[in-house]
Amino acid sequence: MLEIRDLHVSIEGNPVLKGVNLTVRAGENFILFGPNGSGKTSLLMTLMGVSNYVVTQGSIRFKGVDITHAPMYERARLGIGISFQRPPTIHGLPTGKLVELCGRNRNVDPKALAKKLHFDAFLDRDVNAGFSGGEIKRSELLQLMAQKPDLILFDEPESGVDLENMQLVGQTVHDLLEGEKKEGSLLEQGRSRQTCGLIITHTGYILQYITAHRGQVLYHGKLMCEANPHEILKHIQQHGYQECLRCLSTETPLQAIVKS
Amino acid sequence: MSLAIDNFHFDGSEVGEKIQNLGLLPHMDQVRLLGAGIDVHDTHVAGSFMQQNAEGIHLHQKNEGIELLGIKQALKKYDGLPQHFWKLLDPNQDAITQKAHDVLHGGYFVRAKKGVKVTEPLQSCMFIKGNRVGQSIHNIVIVEEGAEVHILNGCATAHDDEEALHLGLTEFYVEKGGKLTFTMIHNWGNRVCVRPKTAGIVAEGGVFQSNYILLKTVGDLAMYPTIKLDGEGARARFNSIIVAPEGSQIDAGNRILLNAPNTRGEVIARVLTTGGHVINRGFIGAYATPVKGHLECKGLLLGGGSVHTIPELFSQCDGVELSHEAAVGKIAQEEIEYLMARGLDEDEAASTIVRGFLNVDIMGLPKQLQTAIDEQIETLNAHNAM
Numbered sequence: 001m002l003e004i005r006d007l008h009v010s011i012e013g014n015p016v017l018k019g020v021n022l023t024v025r026a027g028e029n030f031i032l033f034g035p036n037g038s039g040k041t042s043l044l045m046t047l048m049g050v051s052n053y054v055v056t057q058g059s060i061r062f063k064g065v066d067i068t069h070a071p072m073y074e075r076a077r078l079g080i081g082i083s084f085q086r087p088p089t090i091h092g093l094p095t096g097k098l099v100e101l102c103g104r105n106r107n108v109d110p111k112a113l114a115k116k117l118h119f120d121a122f123l124d125r126d127v128n129a130g131f132s133g134g135e136i137k138r139s140e141l142l143q144l145m146a147q148k149p150d151l152i153l154f155d156e157p158e159s160g161v162d163l164e165n166m167q168l169v170g171q172t173v174h175d176l177l178e179g180e181k182k183e184g185s186l187l188e189q190g191r192s193r194q195t196c197g198l199i200i201t202h203t204g205y206i207l208q209y210i211t212a213h214r215g216q217v218l219y220h221g222k223l224m225c226e227a228n229p230h231e232i233l234k235h236i237q238q239h240g241y242q243e244c245l246r247c248l249s250t251e252t253p254l255q256a257i258v259k260s
Numbered sequence: 261m262s263l264a265i266d267n268f269h270f271d272g273s274e275v276g277e278k279i280q281n282l283g284l285l286p287h288m289d290q291v292r293l294l295g296a297g298i299d300v301h302d303t304h305v306a307g308s309f310m311q312q313n314a315e316g317i318h319l320h321q322k323n324e325g326i327e328l329l330g331i332k333q334a335l336k337k338y339d340g341l342p343q344h345f346w347k348l349l350d351p352n353q354d355a356i357t358q359k360a361h362d363v364l365h366g367g368y369f370v371r372a373k374k375g376v377k378v379t380e381p382l383q384s385c386m387f388i389k390g391n392r393v394g395q396s397i398h399n400i401v402i403v404e405e406g407a408e409v410h411i412l413n414g415c416a417t418a419h420d421d422e423e424a425l426h427l428g429l430t431e432f433y434v435e436k437g438g439k440l441t442f443t444m445i446h447n448w449g450n451r452v453c454v455r456p457k458t459a460g461i462v463a464e465g466g467v468f469q470s471n472y473i474l475l476k477t478v479g480d481l482a483m484y485p486t487i488k489l490d491g492e493g494a495r496a497r498f499n500s501i502i503v504a505p506e507g508s509q510i511d512a513g514n515r516i517l518l519n520a521p522n523t524r525g526e527v528i529a530r531v532l533t534t535g536g537h538v539i540n541r542g543f544i545g546a547y548a549t550p551v552k553g554h555l556e557c558k559g560l561l562l563g564g565g566s567v568h569t570i571p572e573l574f575s576q577c578d579g580v581e582l583s584h585e586a587a588v589g590k591i592a593q594e595e596i597e598y599l600m601a602r603g604l605d606e607d608e609a610a611s612t613i614v615r616g617f618l619n620v621d622i623m624g625l626p627k628q629l630q631t632a633i634d635e636q637i638e639t640l641n642a643h644n645a646m
Contacts, residue, residue, distance in 0.1 A: 072600035088595045088598055
């Protein structure tokens, strides 16, 4: 589904990604770890095509199409969706209207979708105007529900969400990635499972709600240490990223983390 | 800006004929009035008044709760309206006001009777037809105790490209607990000079809301209405949506004086220029306590033109809450990209943002008018703005 090769990215001339290689297959959820400033958000922004992130080397392919320099809307129409961490406010544009726009030519029912997120009271409010952190998250999820992307980029889906709404947000992320629970044979369920996710998390709460297939640590603009995401999380919780730093300075970091 | 008043003739030589209903106007004139939000079929209105050049050519009162008269008729009936005529405006204020004082063509007198709540708007059109026509009108609006009324004022010229001068004086009186909504839509031409002079006073618990919509080119427009909140708990709000295509010269502002305790004023302006030059003023003054006021001037530049916002706050008391928010710039790239990430291309994203910027939902207009305005904004989006 997604193939990133030797990706180098700069912001205003400063390199932020220095040779990222990553393949995410259909139906797979990939978890990105890494300390603040390591380039996680930059990777997501680059995949979406945000203008400040300039690819200086390497390539991005999605569904076999080279999208390295494609405009954002082409990527979106091809099936990439993103949940932004700090989206802008758009005055005069009601949230419900934006949800309709996200559905493009499909007929979406913003009200019905919003009810699932207990967000129907916000449909008439301007996009992100005065929204709290948790409300922004729900608004982003609602837009993704209408958009139905095949690859979803989540930038810390759980940050700012209160305990009461965590279950709701977690369940929605699950449904977006893995489909709502339906009756049917395992084979049928397997077939419907094509969506993949690239997810940034610091707290790891979101891992309780989704199947986390693979994970890696992004550090100083490079991806390191592929391992089971739960293992990585446990390791970071116990030792912090300082330990990663020490480990990465050894010659075979991958083996080091597996051993620990 | 100096203005050569003498270039225009105020002799009333091009008088229109009286008509029974607005549907009898020439088709082209009807189209121009529709552009100013006027319902020529008189269907969803409480009454209609039309002034063409120097003459009131149509007056149709449908709702008994309102008294609607031509101003000259009202002056005769009420012995010169000593309580209301020239009580808030001063003829010596400037040359324009002096001229309007010396030459009175007409205008309307509206009295919403005590306690009567009229839901359908009362519409009035100020229409200018011919070249170098000067029009001088004086309106008086009285909302008696507890009454509610919505006046829809549509102004237009018959032609896009002829010279004209409109002098329009209006005095508003909102009595105790009354509510006046005054919506004004301008559809002038690129050689029309417009000089409204407006003042109003609101008594205890009264509400004044002004909606101003200008989506078409106007040669030269200057106005700065003043509303005095003299009664405790009175409120005023000005919403303005101004679009300035190339050739527009606009100096528009709104002034609210908070003269009594617990009064509240808001001035909200959105200015979009696609080549025109706009000065957008706002003034909220606090002369009592406690009071609240908020000014908001937002300007968007889409290629050429200029926006100069001048928000002013004044207070001579403590215990007041006055604030303002002003911003001028082009569409934020971040907003465009946010929508592009949802699949909208760059043009779709930009026009969605512009449509939002010009959103008139907050004005609470009648549905039909709202739809008409939305349609105009759509065509603006398609032709000019992008």
